[in-house]
Amino acid sequence: MASDETIDVEIWQGDAGGGDYRAYTVPAQRSQTVLDVVTWVQQNVEPDLTYRFACRVGMCGSCAMNVNGKPRWTCRTHVSNAGDGPLRIAPLRNLPVIKDLVCDMTEFFDKWVGAGGVFKPSATRDDPMPAIDPTMTERAAASEAIECINCAICYSACDAVAQNDAYFGPAALNRSWSLINDVRDAGKTERLTAAAGIGGCFNCHSQQGCASHCPNLLNPTLSIAGLKRAAVKAKVRGEI
Amino acid sequence: MLDVRLYLAQRITALVMAPLVIGHLAVMIYAVQGGLSGAEILSRTQGSVVWALFYGAFVLAAAIHAAIGIRSIAYEVAGVKGLALNVVSLGFGVLLLVMGLRAVAAVVLP
Numbered sequence: 001m002a003s004d005e006t007i008d009v010e011i012w013q014g015d016a017g018g019g020d021y022r023a024y025t026v027p028a029q030r031s032q033t034v035l036d037v038v039t040w041v042q043q044n045v046e047p048d049l050t051y052r053f054a055c056r057v058g059m060c061g062s063c064a065m066n067v068n069g070k071p072r073w074t075c076r077t078h079v080s081n082a083g084d085g086p087l088r089i090a091p092l093r094n095l096p097v098i099k100d101l102v103c104d105m106t107e108f109f110d111k112w113v114g115a116g117g118v119f120k121p122s123a124t125r126d127d128p129m130p131a132i133d134p135t136m137t138e139r140a141a142a143s144e145a146i147e148c149i150n151c152a153i154c155y156s157a158c159d160a161v162a163q164n165d166a167y168f169g170p171a172a173l174n175r176s177w178s179l180i181n182d183v184r185d186a187g188k189t190e191r192l193t194a195a196a197g198i199g200g201c202f203n204c205h206s207q208q209g210c211a212s213h214c215p216n217l218l219n220p221t222l223s224i225a226g227l228k229r230a231a232v233k234a235k236v237r238g239e240i
Numbered sequence: 241m242l243d244v245r246l247y248l249a250q251r252i253t254a255l256v257m258a259p260l261v262i263g264h265l266a267v268m269i270y271a272v273q274g275g276l277s278g279a280e281i282l283s284r285t286q287g288s289v290v291w292a293l294f295y296g297a298f299v300l301a302a303a304i305h306a307a308i309g310i311r312s313i314a315y316e317v318a319g320v321k322g323l324a325l326n327v328v329s330l331g332f333g334v335l336l337l338v339m340g341l342r343a344v345a346a347v348v349l350p
Contacts, residue, residue, distance in 0.1 A: 163316035164241055196244035203242050228247070235244045 004028065007079060008086035009037055013049065013100045021088065022046070034074040034082055035063050038089060038101065051101035058215065061151030065101050066090040071156040073215040092156040094169075108152050108171070115172035116194045119179060120187030130184055142181035145174050145223050147216045154210035154220050166199040170210035170220030173201050177223035180230060193240045196231040204228075241315045241325070246308050253305035260298045285347045292348040299340030307333030 007028050010021040026040050035053055042049040053063040058076040065074050068083040071092055079087065095103035123130065132139055154170035155161055161169045168176075176195055179185045195201045201224045210220040234240040271281060285291045311329035314320040320328055 160316075166241060198241055198243050200243065202244060202247040231244050232248060235248065240244075 007032075007037060009041065010086055010088045011038065011041060011046075011049065011101070012088075012090035013046075014097070015099050016097055019097075019100075021090075023086075028079075032079045034065070034067050034072065034077045034079060034087065034089065037079060037087060038065075038074065049101075050099040059149065061149035064092055064151040064153045064156070066092055066156065071153040071213050073151055073153065076215060092152055094156050094158065094161045095152065103152070105152060108155055108169070109150075111168040111199070112150070112172040112175060114194060114199065115168040115176045116179065116187060116191035117172055117175040118187075119182070120185055120190070122184055122186035132183065136183075138181040138183055141226060142178045145178035145181075145218060145220075148174055148178075148218060149216060151215065153213050153215060154218075157209035157213040159207055159209060160203055160205050164203050167203040168194075168199045170204075170224065173204070173227055174210075174218065174220040174223040177227050180227070189234075189240060192227075192231050192234045195227045196235060196240055201227040201231060242308070242312060246311070250305055250308040253301040256297060256301040257305060260294065260301070263294065264298065282347060287350040288348055292344060295344045295348070296341070299337060299344055303333045303336040303340060306336055 005028055007026045008023065009026055010023050012021050013019050024041050024045055026037050029036065035056065038049070038051050039053075042051065051063070051065070053075060054060040056063075056075045058073055061073070063074045064071055066072075066089070067074065067077060068085075068088050070083075072082070074089075089101065091097045091101050092103050095105065095108060098104050148171060150171060152171065154174075158167075158170055160167050173195065176191050180188055180191055185191075204221065204224045206221055206225070208219075208221045211218070211222070214220065231240065307329045310332045311325060314328045315325055
């Protein structure tokens with residue numbers, strides 16, 4: 001039973017074959033994060049509880065979990081801001097579970113590459129460094145998209161991903177848009193071809209679950225809208 | 241599941257339909273307000289190339305537009321994939337086209 005000194009928490013445990021929530025009572029602390037709660041359970045009660053974390057400061061994107069029904073970065077989510085009632089912690093949606101709170105990120109990163117997420121240089125190391133004007137339109141558009149930490153929270157929040165397993169998802173397309181706006185990049189045609197294809201940007205329904213849940217306040221829906229415009233223009237001009 | 245061709249086809253048919261829907265509603269209200277009988281309406285539409293083109297374009301745009309929409313719903317909600325997805329969406333489009341063109345023919349053919 002929770003009191004001022006304790007927190008009731010339910011943590012999903014299992015694997016790809018299924019699982020269930022187990023309940024714990026955890027000592028409450030000031031400024032306690034959801035990751036702190038999971039760590040306390042693993043260190044004090046359930047040594048084989050499996051979860052991922054690394055930096056604990058919102059940089060690495062590895063500790064994303066489903067907290068009270070919403071995908072959150074657990075290292076930067078205070079228990080006091082996680083919602084009313086007992087904490088319910090589960091693995092991210094839309095990704096296969098390996099064990100407990102750990103998802104298999106393979107498809108997430110495969111799609112990231114499939115959408116054209118790898119930079120293709122237009123110059124060699126022997127060429128002079130190109131000057132990028134920080135006020136240019138492309139640079140401004142890229143700046144809005146580049147702070148992604150690949151936590152897969154948007155991928156987990158996206159209903160289009162949930163219903164369409166071919167869809168690249170918000171993070172991959174957001175990355176593609178940031179590279180299309182990179183004037184040093186030489187892979188725009190391949191990127192727009194991927195964005196215009198069957199797993200591409202035209203599967204987005206603009207519901208903005210990605211933008212609502214992105215912990216870095218990015219707006220992948222806006223990036224995808226940019227991709228839609230660019231892909232349509234390229235198609236009409238016969239470039240893809 | 242939706243590529244740039246299908247996306248463009250759906251958007252362009254929406255653009256075509258928008259003025260046609262407004263025209264259709266305006267004519268419908270005009271006909272009702274004016275108290276036109278069925279026979280009076282048919283006397284205006286039968287043999288009219290303009291009405292044949294107006295509603296023919298409407299039917300064609302609606303068949304393409306709706307078939308692409310059904311394709312998304314069939315894939316995302318019902319999990320229809322591969323050849324079955326093409327059959328469902330194309331079949332729905334052809335069904336709408338045939339039914340619509342029959343209706344157009346019924347009012348414009350003399």
